[in-house]
Amino acid sequence: MSEEIADKIVRRIRAEGPLTIAAFMAMALHDPEGGYYARRGPIGAAGDFTTAPEISQVFGELIGLWCAEFWERIGRPDPVILAELGPGRGVLMSDLLRAAGTVPEFRRALRICLVEASPVLRAEQERRLRLAQPAWVTRVEELPDGPMLMVANEFLDALPIRQFVRGAGGWSERMVAVDPAGRLVFVDGPASPAASLLVPSRLRYCAPGTIVEICPAALALAGALGSRLARLPGAALFIDYGDFPTASGPTLRALQRHRPVFALTAPGTADLSAHVDFAAFAEAARAAGAEVHGPTSQGRFLTALGAGLRLEALSARATPAQRQSLESGVRRLLDPGEMGDLFKVVALVSPGLASPAGFDPGIDPGEPAQR
Ligand code: SAH
Numbered sequence: 117m118s119e120e121i122a123d124k125i126v127r128r129i130r131a132e133g134p135l136t137i138a139a140f141m142a143m144a145l146h147d148p149e150g151g152y153y154a155r156r157g158p159i160g161a162a163g164d165f166t167t168a169p170e171i172s173q174v175f176g177e178l179i180g181l182w183c184a185e186f187w188e189r190i191g192r193p194d195p196v197i198l199a200e201l202g203p204g205r206g207v208l209m210s211d212l213l214r215a216a217g218t219v220p221e222f223r224r225a226l227r228i229c230l231v232e233a234s235p236v237l238r239a240e241q242e243r244r245l246r247l248a249q250p251a252w253v254t255r256v257e258e259l260p261d262g263p264m265l266m267v268a269n270e271f272l273d274a275l276p277i278r279q280f281v282r283g284a285g286g287w288s289e290r291m292v293a294v295d296p297a298g299r300l301v302f303v304d305g306p307a308s309p310a311a312s313l314l315v316p317s318r319l320r321y322c323a324p325g326t327i328v329e330i331c332p333a334a335l336a337l338a339g340a341l342g343s344r345l346a347r348l349p350g351a352a353l354f355i356d357y358g359d360f361p362t363a364s365g366p367t368l369r370a371l372q373r374h375r376p377v378f379a380l381t382a383p384g385t386a387d388l389s390a391h392v393d394f395a396a397f398a399e400a401a402r403a404a405g406a407e408v409h410g411p412t413s414q415g416r417f418l419t420a421l422g423a424g425l426r427l428e429a430l431s432a433r434a435t436p437a438q439r440q441s442l443e444s445g446v447r448r449l450l451d452p453g454e455m456g457d458l459f460k461v462v463a464l465v466s467p468g469l470a471s472p473a474g475f476d477p478g479i480d481p482g483e484p485a486q487r
Contacts, residue, residue: 124150125140136278138333143383144383152386155236163373164374165387171455172449176207176210178215180212184222189472191349196225200268203230205237209245209250229252256340261348264351266350267352278329279327280311280312280314281304286311288306288307289304289311292380302380327366328364329391339404345406358391358458362396368390371389372387408462411462413461414455423449
């Protein structure tokens with residue numbers, strides 16, 4: 117079955133010429149017939165990758181408390197939209213809603229909207245979240261107007277990226293082509309002024325050989341949310357793995373059954389993702405009118421929200437075996453050597469509000485780094 121989408125990509129390249137990596141990713145992930153998200157349930161031990169809400173219930177619970185606290189701060193609007201981008205199996209939302217139940221007026225005010233492209237995952241969300249009666253949309257632009265709280269874990273890393281290579285003659289775009297044996301391969305396009313304009317100005321003068329990634333869809337999303345938040349009260353909380361400040365170097369990766377594979381070998385059967393450039397994302401949201409808090413590290417954020425206390429409370433009622441798995445889950449989320457440092461949290465917020473819970477004021481983005 118997976119040959120179908122690989123064949124489709126090869127046919128398109130033979131007809132139209134090499135594809136940008138973004139166009140390749142869009143087909144490999146979202147083609148309605150053979151795309152990765154169209155066909156499989158990718159998340160969890162039996163899938164290709166796992167995520168924070170799947171590792172520990174504490175993750176979604178603390179985010180639920182963050183939302184309740186923020187709702188108080190914007191004057192307890194009722195109703196308030198609670199939107200999630202890319203809810204996966206619905207685990208984060210289900211843990212979040214359980215914690216939200218501790219503030220009953222907040223829980224009652226919530227109108228849940230899920231933004232999901234994958235029919236397979238939407239079916240799973242329907243099963244898990246039926247009682248909460250969510251509404252589904254496929255694009256952020258379709259969300260209703262009104263005060264809004266938005267959460268998104270590991271959504272931005274799944275958006276298509278483009279890569280640019282600094283050659284002796286300037287910048288060129290890295291493309292996906294077909295070799296004489298019919299295999300998909302990376303090639304460097306011609307050097308062009310258009311390519312160099314797309315490279316972030318801070319990275320434009322890197323050494324020859326440097327590869328730089330941009331994610332136009334993430335920047336467009338930041339812009340759309342930034343202007344929405346300037347107009348309507350709310351906040352959008354993004355948690356993902358990536359860089360701050362902006363870094364150079366290729367990070368596109370493919371995972372199949374929790375193992376890395378070459379990004380072009382298995383379109384439709386491997387998850388594709390890339391590091392999020394949090395500095396560029398924050399800048400785009402700010403330029404459109406939102407205030408931005410963070411990014412801070414996931415470890416610091418969850419610790420500031422009380423991960424330790426929540427773990428203690430759960431452990432007090434647990435069997436020794438449950439206690440051990442609770443502890444190891446929370447450790448995985450917080451440890452700098454595991455997800456604690458690489459994963460970052462950023463909040464886009466309507467202007468004029470105090471700093472939301474979990475963020476230290478004022479972090480300087482500093483100079484670009486090399487990965
Ligand atoms: N947040 C979940 C799942 C992360 S996987 C968790 O933490 O477990 C990425 C999610 O984003 C999936 O639900 C996937 O179907 C969805 N997704 C990816 N690209 C999308 C797009 N362009 N539009 C809407 N949803 C998308």
